[in-house]
Amino acid sequence: MAAFARVGVICVLLLGAAPARAGGVPQWVREVPREEGLVFFVGARSDAPSYEEGVEGAYRDAAGQAAKYIRSRWSQRTLEHDRGLETRLLEEIKGTASGILHRFEIRRTHYEERKLRGWGRRGRAFDVWVLVAMPEQEIRAERSRLDDAGKRMTAALSSLCARLSKNAGMRNPVAIGNFFRKDDHRPYPFSGILQTHFKTCLHERGVPVQQAGGRVVAEGEFWIGPDGASVNGRLSRTSDSRVLASETVRFPVEALEPEWIRDPLGPEDFFKDDDDRIRLPEPPASILIVSKPEGARVHLDGRDRGETPMTIHGLKPGGHSLTFDLEDFVPIKRDVSVDAGEQETVAVSLERKTGRLVVVTKPAGAAVFIDGENRGRTPARFDSLATGRYRVEFKLAKHKPQSQAVAIEYRREFRLERELAETDGALFLLVQPSGAEVVVDGVVRGQTASEGKLHLERVAAGSRKVVVRKKGFEERVWTVRVRPEEMQSIAGALTRALPKERKPAGPGVFERIASWRADRNNRSSNKNSFDFSIPRPKRPQxxxxxxxxxxxxxxxxxxxxxxxxxxxxxxxxxxxxxxxxxxxxxxxxxxxxxxxxxxxxxxxxxxxxxxxxxxxxxxxxxxxxxxxxxxxxxxxxxxxxxxxxxxxxxxxxxxxxxxxxxxxxxxxxxxxxxxxxxxxxxxxxxxxxxxxxxxxxxxxxxxxxxxxxxxxxxxxxxxxxxxxxxxxxx
Missing domain, CATH: 2.40.160 (Porin)
Incomplete structure (x- = not known):
């Protein structure tokens, strides 16, 4: 089968791109091409005994570069997990089996043939270069897939530890046993990783872990199946090997590094004694954090941890970075160092964000009230006013008060200018005759009473035109200066208007009747005459x-x-x-x-x-x-x-x-x-x-x-x- 696989790979490679023979190294070997949406890799193999093996080696080299660019060991895992190297590699990269990378395209191949000379060296050698292209979008998808696989493995092992720790209890000391591979019951490097993970996890959850002699032992096994990698963990009583709890979790096999499960450990690689196997990590540290005012959002090493006051447990000993954020306050950053098993206290006082407010009034000297508090007189300047919204009010004797809402922003100036209007005055009128209408600046304000009196409140300060009028009398006009919070008086009388000239009266009723009779007699005396007239239409323009x-x-x-x-x-x-x-x-x-x-x-x-x-x-x-x-x-x-x-x-x-x-x-x-x-x-x-x-x-x-x-x-x-x-x- 390996031979057929090798022939298949060579056929695909040869059909993917026509090889170029010697005649100078091509430009794409000296400088990797660039093309939007693609990433190119140049693989090389020197001193290959045949052209076919040179192509295989160059192809593996390009695949390794691609894996490194992906920031994973995907291709290395492919190489290590399957000894059918070329067939497995081709299937993975070309996407026919796994569908991970759908287009691993061979663009160019170049080789140079040399004759071997020297003592004991006979035959030919081939130097081969291969140019392959991978879609950049699929590279990003592969990175995301591998990162997700690692996160799923971490979450699965943490869940397994949490479930076992509930059954272990807080009083029973636990010893860490072995985690063998199920198919051959032998330890692998992944076995040590599982032991270290369980030691740290149980210790952080408050479960006592002993180097030897524990009443309960945590052990298990792992295996690789078609659905992924599986880990079984169990707690057994050391006295009679009775299983107290058993849990199994599964995660993607891509999360495992090849060397973790490639070769079993020998006696010289495995744990020498219990001290090596149960070596405990340093106890975690904690930080007590308080702020003034409270409620500040805390980020520890860039991770949101909540609001103050708070205590953060389970920290690794060493240096950490704290950031405090609170609305309308200046952010603060603090660096703190904690020792193993110790608790540090960090207390900070946050500085309020401030802005500047400048107030000016015309006339000057008005009292300034900010949210009801008297802060002086205009003109005034407030340099360290906390950010936010305020109600600013101006008060000045014999002037109407004014107020306005302002928003103070961080490190910015808000300028507020106002012209204050004088307060109203009053008018008292004593004008005969009674019932006269009083108009102030074109607005009817009332009528004089029976004695000719009228009292007007809330008359705007300044020069005002007062008109008093009544039918049958000549109207009279006064111009008066109204002063704030004072009453001005107007006294006088209207004079009767002269009678208008009458037009002479027309003919009386008897004269009209006589004229009508005369016209009738004239018409009756001349019966042969006929007078009929139609009025002309009145056409509009x-x-x-x-x-x-x-x-x-x-x-x-x-x-x-x-x-x-x-x-x-x-x-x-x-x-x-x-x-x-x-x-x-x-x-x-x-x-x-x-x-x-x-x-x-x-x-x-x-x-x-x-x-x-x-x-x-x-x-x-x-x-x-x-x-x-x-x-x-x-x-x-x-x-x-x-x-x-x-x-x-x-x-x-x-x-x-x-x-x-x-x-x-x-x-x-x-x-x-x-x-x-x-x-x-x-x-x-x-x-x-x-x-x-x-x-x-x-x-x-x-x-x-x-x-x-x-x-x-x-x-x-x-x-x-x-x-x-x-x-x-x-």
Whole structure:
């Protein structure tokens, strides 16, 4: 089998890359190539008796370099665990068996052949170089896998020790026995590792460990199986070998170094006596840690260990590094050295993080309160204010207090400037007559009482304009200076306003009756004359259409318009407008033919469908031959007769009884033109006499094919709107 494996390896290597013969060492031997995403290794073998053995040796050398780069002994484990070296190596690296590294690609091979000369040396020698490439991503995955295997082995052995220590008890001294390999019952280097691990673990858990003569012995065995490596540990009573507890754990075999299980130990390598086998480690040390204030987060040698106060047990004797972190405090680092079996005390005082606060007011001299505590007067500067949020308040006589929240940051300055407003004053008015209205700076503040008195509180300090007025009296104005926390008085009286000039009175009732009788007599005396006059319409210069929604509803045709508007110019003769959306609903004729799989499309048949067309911003144009402006409910309104045109050249269509086909994924489309005569009263209602013409593009619906279609129809409809036509000028 080994010979067949060797032939297989050589065939794969030879097929992987064509060898280059002598003629100078290639560049990739002198300088390793670089390529993104790949890592290259150059393996070499000198003085090989044949080219095949040279390739094997160079390949093993590249594999060893790759293992070293991975920072593991993966390839070494492969070499040591299996004597079928080449076959096992090829399977592992090429990924056909284990799937660890999927692409170990041979890029180049080079060899040089030399003749051996000298006493006792005959034949040829080969110097061979091999260039292989490995994906960098798979290298990182292999590193992670091996690290995980080691962690799983450590966790498994710790779990085994913990379970056995519970059964050992704190009073029974334990001696450490042997851990043999199960298949040959012989000790290996891994046996000593297990003994050392159990000695240390039991000692740290408070179980007494003796060099000899213990009542209980901890021993066990290990084996390598298809599912990984397994370790069985048990506690036995020394007096009668009765097993008190037995536990088994399993972990990946990759966690084992090859030399741990490669060769059994001989008598000269194994323990000479009990003293060598039960040599105890140094007792652990501990550290008592306190801080002021308490609650600081402690990191020991970079590992989070909790908050102060605390005691850390089970430390190795020697130097350690402590770091203290607490929010709003400066981090502290301390180095401490502990002796075996001793406890050290570390006490630290944390320094609060501080920032700077500068406060300035206008005017100066205001008292500064920080979180309710008086800290002096402005301008002021606080250099060592602890970081955090504060409420800063300013107080000054005859000025309104002000406050603001500030956030002080570590080693930064916060500058707060404020202008303080004066406090309010008061006004007392004694102005006749009573019932006069008082206005201060344009704001009505009240009316004078029966005696002409009015007392006003909370009047802003400064110059104020006071106006007193009453119907039938001339208003009076005072300008007064209001001082903080003081009352100012105003006294005076309003004078009566002069009566306005009256226009001469028109003819009385009797004069109007006499004039009417005279006119009637004149008309009766001239019976042949006929006087009938129609008032001229009052056309506005500008008018507009504004409506939240409008609808034209008639027999067989409906048009709904949303947010409709239009503007008219040239003495309201021409107008243009649009609407946000317009929906047209009518009936239409369209030709339909059905497609059959065997016979194709049959003859078209006309059918009538209900059609709905929707568009946005249609074009609207108006021509106004008649318009008359009048008032309706106090609003200038326009009654008109108009010629109108509404057009939409692209509209989304929907036909009742059809579905969208594959070639019309958004539905059929078409256009619509609506024109005619509109008579409108102005607000709300009117009539339309018009023609609507619809046009549809061809489309498909299921197995039906619809040709271009459309229809033109005449309609009479009412026009209703939430708005109307309004005048913009005479």
């Amino acid at each position: 500008v008018m507009a259409l504004a409506s939240l929604g409008s609808a034209t509803i008639g027999s067989g045709y409906t048009n709904i318009r949303l947010l409709e508007g239009a503007l008219y110019g040239w003495n309201s003769r021409i107008g243009f407008g649009t609407s946000l959306a317009s929906i047209f609903m009518t009936d239409t004729l369209i030709s339909r033919s059905r497609f059959e799989r065997n016979n194709g499309a049959n003859a078209p048949v006309q059918s009538k469908h209900k059609l709905t067309l929707g568009s946005v911003f249609p074009i609207q144009a108006y021509l106004v031959p008649f318009a008359h402006q009048y008032e309706a409910w106090g609003t200038p309104t326009v009654a008109s007769v108009q010629l109108y045109l509404q057009a939409s050249f692209w509209a989304q269509a929907e036909l009742e009884g059809t579905q969208v086909g594959q070639d019309n994924k958004t539905g059929p489309t078409g256009s619509v033109i609506d024109y005619g005569v509109m008579v409108h009263l102005g607000p709300a209602v009117g009539m339309r006499f018009g023609v609507v013409k619809t046009s549809l593009k061809g489309f498909s619906s299921g197995a039906d094919i619809y040709a271009r279609g459309g229809e033109e129809k005449t309609y009479i409809a009412g026009d209703f709107s939430f708005g109307g036509f309004f005048s913009g000028g005479d």
